[in-house]
Amino acid sequence: WLVWQAVERRRRARCYLLDYACHKPSDDRKVTTEHAGAIIERNKRLGLPEYRFLLKVIVNSGIGEHTYSPRNVLNGREECPTQQDALDEMDDFFDDAVAEVFAKTGVAPRDVDLVVLNVGSFAPEPSLATRVVRRFGMRDDVMAYNLSGMGCSAGLVSVDLARNVMLTRPRTMALVLTSESCAPNWYTGTDKSMMLGNCLFRSGGTAALLTNDPAFRSRAKMELRCLVRAHIGAQDDAHAAAVHREDADGRLGVSLSKALPKAAVRAFTENLQRLAPRILPAGELSRFAARLLLRKLLRRKSAGKAAEGPKINFKTGVDHFCLHPGGTAVIEAVRKSLGLNSYDVEPARMTLHRWGNTSASSLWYVLAYMEAKRRLKAGDRVLMVTFGSGFKCNSCYWEVTKDLTDAGAWEDCIADYPPETMVNPYMEKFGWVNDLSSQGQGGAFPFF
Numbered sequence: 091w092l093v094w095q096a097v098e099r100r101r102r103a104r105c106y107l108l109d110y111a112c113h114k115p116s117d118d119r120k121v122t123t124e125h126a127g128a129i130i131e132r133n134k135r136l137g138l139p140e141y142r143f144l145l146k147v148i149v150n151s152g153i154g155e156h157t158y159s160p161r162n163v164l165n166g167r168e169e170c171p172t173q174q175d176a177l178d179e180m181d182d183f184f185d186d187a188v189a190e191v192f193a194k195t196g197v198a199p200r201d202v203d204l205v206v207l208n209v210g211s212f213a214p215e216p217s218l219a220t221r222v223v224r225r226f227g228m229r230d231d232v233m234a235y236n237l238s239g240m241g242c243s244a245g246l247v248s249v250d251l252a253r254n255v256m257l258t259r260p261r262t263m264a265l266v267l268t269s270e271s272c273a274p275n276w277y278t279g280t281d282k283s284m285m286l287g288n289c290l291f292r293s294g295g296t297a298a299l300l301t302n303d304p305a306f307r308s309r310a311k312m313e314l315r316c317l318v319r320a321h322i323g324a325q326d327d328a329h330a331a332a333v334h335r336e337d338a339d340g341r342l343g344v345s346l347s348k349a350l351p352k353a354a355v356r357a358f359t360e361n362l363q364r365l366a367p368r369i370l371p372a373g374e375l376s377r378f379a380a381r382l383l384l385r386k387l388l389r390r391k392s393a394g395k396a397a398e399g400p401k402i403n404f405k406t407g408v409d410h411f412c413l414h415p416g417g418t419a420v421i422e423a424v425r426k427s428l429g430l431n432s433y434d435v436e437p438a439r440m441t442l443h444r445w446g447n448t449s450a451s452s453l454w455y456v457l458a459y460m461e462a463k464r465r466l467k468a469g470d471r472v473l474m475v476t477f478g479s480g481f482k483c484n485s486c487y488w489e490v491t492k493d494l495t496d497a498g499a500w501e502d503c504i505a506d507y508p509p510e511t512m513v514n515p516y517m518e519k520f521g522w523v524n525d526l527s528s529q530g531q532g533g534a535f536p537f538f
């Protein structure tokens with residue numbers, strides 16, 4: 091009986107990624123240079139300093155010409171979003187990605203035992219998780235959880251929650267939904283730390299099916315090996331790094347502090363300290379420990395002269411790095427701290443270019459890029475790393491169970507990536523704002 095119990099527990103602890111689908115909004119929701127110019131021009135509070143700031147940030151943001159915005163923003167109603175605008179953006183996501191993941195896997199909505207949804211800054215009642223249950227006609231014993239306010243790293247919080255529920259229930263099918271609501275959250279003021287979000291955040295979302303049912307093992311794409319969460323929200327600057335708040339004039343938006351990339355690296359270090367012993371080979375861990383010891387001895391001899399510490403080589407245990415594309419500075423900070431090369435961070439950079447920062451769903455687009463590029467082979471190990479307000483760093487480590495070839499949401503454009511140049515046309519089109527004198531601000535500079 092004890093052996094049977096142990097086997098059952100091991101079975102329940104399995105977590106397979108059956109499949110996932112990334113939302114691709116319709117082409118009429120693309121934010122072209124013209125759209126961006128028109129949105130900026132509409133905001134009569136902006137003056138020359140804000141134009142120059144926006145130009146600099148957009149040019150260096152790493153974002154291209156094909157990201158998506160909600161309809162109310164494109165149609166000129168960003169100042170007065172309605173509840174329906176926000177629901178419409180979510181429904182577009184559900185109707186596309188959720189329907190697609192069911193179609194791809196052959197799983198029916200009534201087979202779903204558990205729904206976990208995370209959308210950071212839109213929490214209507216009834217909840218969005220309930221909206222999915224209703225929209226797809228799920229069973230009345232389905233367990234539905236709705237997470238909000240958890241920022242860009244909530245995607246892996248949802249995976250963790252699904253995994254923990256599955257630990258208590260055999261043969262569970264979990265639908266994990268990850269997105270962010272842009273429609274009610276366009277910032278219309280002039281605080282630069284809040285204007286930044288308008289340049290980075292775009293519409294997107296992912297639906298994934300996870301299960302611990304061994305019957306699906308042969309059809310699964312990846313198996314979860316471990317998941318680690320780090321939360322440094324007790325530190326003041328880390329807590330203030332990404333905050334949904336009102337500016338001095340009472341306009342709501344997400345403020346991103348200049349210290350955010352540093353907070354991300356700190357949370358990342360915290361996370362890696364617990365992750366490394368679980369995923370790296372003993373040889374690499376002992377090499378690192380020996381180098382650390384040697385450094386301590388040498389430092390004692392040279393009376394504490396500061397030198398760069400030894401670095402652990404994550405490539406000894408990881409084949410693919412699936413990093414949250416939070417922004418160019420965030421990707422670069424992580425690249426440096428892990429000692430990665432441009433091939434390793436290409437999926438994150440290309441995702442930022444094609445889709446923008448779609449918040450918690452971003453990392454699934456990064457994974458989809460790897461798959462579309464046919465990088466993921468059976469037995470490969472994938473490390474997912476996400477950052478988000480709190481400040482949190484969550485990571486998980488997957489093993490690919492078969493060669494993956496699905497181009498998914500990248501299907502119509504993967505051949506164009508990486509593009510020959512990442513230069514976007516904003517400087518060419520709006521570079522003239524840098525030549526203007528600072529007289530006459532406040533909507534006096536038509537963009538067209």
Ligand SMILES: CC(C)(COP(=O)(O)OP(=O)(O)OC[C@H]1O[C@@H](n2cnc3c(N)ncnc32)[C@H](O)[C@@H]1OP(=O)(O)O)[C@@H](O)C(=O)NCCC(=O)NCCSC(=O)CC(=O)O
Nearest residue numbers: 150151241242282283332346347348416417418419478479
């Ligand atoms: C915004 C950038 C693309 C700009 O790149 P640049 O190469 O131009 O670099 P830069 O640092 O010189 O910045 C250009 C100008 O913007 C200003 N600037 C930069 N960051 C700022 C901020 N947070 N608030 C206010 N101003 C800021 C700089 O002072 C400078 O102004 P001046 O020229 O006057 O000196 C980059 O800094 C970047 O990627 N930053 C990180 C973005 C970020 O926080 N992403 C996380 C999203 S949140 C997320 O994903 C998780 C979550 O929220 O949950």
